[in-house]
Amino acid sequence: MKNTKDENTEYQILNAAKQVFQTKGMDGARMQEIANKAGINKAMLHYYYRSKQLLFEAVFKNAFSLLAPQLNAILNDDSTIEEKIKNFTSNYISFIIKHPYLPNFIIQELNRNEDFILKIKNNTGFPNLEKFKKQVNIEVEKGILRPISGEQLFINILSLNVFPFIGKPLIKALINTDDVTYNQLIESRKTEVSKFIINAIKP
Numbered sequence: 001m002k003n004t005k006d007e008n009t010e011y012q013i014l015n016a017a018k019q020v021f022q023t024k025g026m027d028g029a030r031m032q033e034i035a036n037k038a039g040i041n042k043a044m045l046h047y048y049y050r051s052k053q054l055l056f057e058a059v060f061k062n063a064f065s066l067l068a069p070q071l072n073a074i075l076n077d078d079s080t081i082e083e084k085i086k087n088f089t090s091n092y093i094s095f096i097i098k099h100p101y102l103p104n105f106i107i108q109e110l111n112r113n114e115d116f117i118l119k120i121k122n123n124t125g126f127p128n129l130e131k132f133k134k135q136v137n138i139e140v141e142k143g144i145l146r147p148i149s150g151e152q153l154f155i156n157i158l159s160l161n162v163f164p165f166i167g168k169p170l171i172k173a174l175i176n177t178d179d180v181t182y183n184q185l186i187e188s189r190k191t192e193v194s195k196f197i198i199n200a201i202k203p
Contacts, residue, residue: 022101
């Protein structure tokens, strides 16, 4: 069991690392900067995390472990596909607004190390799509939805929710807007995305 002092120090480290990774990215982050922000020396930082890679993975897993079970619960509850789309979109966007570094973390790490996701996938709570895919097939057969596979529908949901966060600089430039207006647009997407998808798949 870790004592309270160890837990507090580890929390300080993870919180500092999250901020540095968010602004500098994995490659631009420096262990000394993280140590400074956490209020400890570099030797202490290395005592808890021997490398930047291990620290990055710890920050990622910590955030992902908060998000994944929520999304998994939505995908596997007894609600309709329409309700799942609404709840998934609202929950995902709300979470990423609080953890805006997470989508880029995933993309950056997968570009560097494709096997990294396998470590995450084996963790309890990683989203399971089997029930969702079967439910889509059933609702298609009943005429509730237009013909579409569960895989394609989920990719559409994920794409429309993820890209505005990882593509923020590009989108801001294309639509010529500032951070305040862009954040308002993101907030409105909690309902706009689900309406768009539902209208597209309804007969």
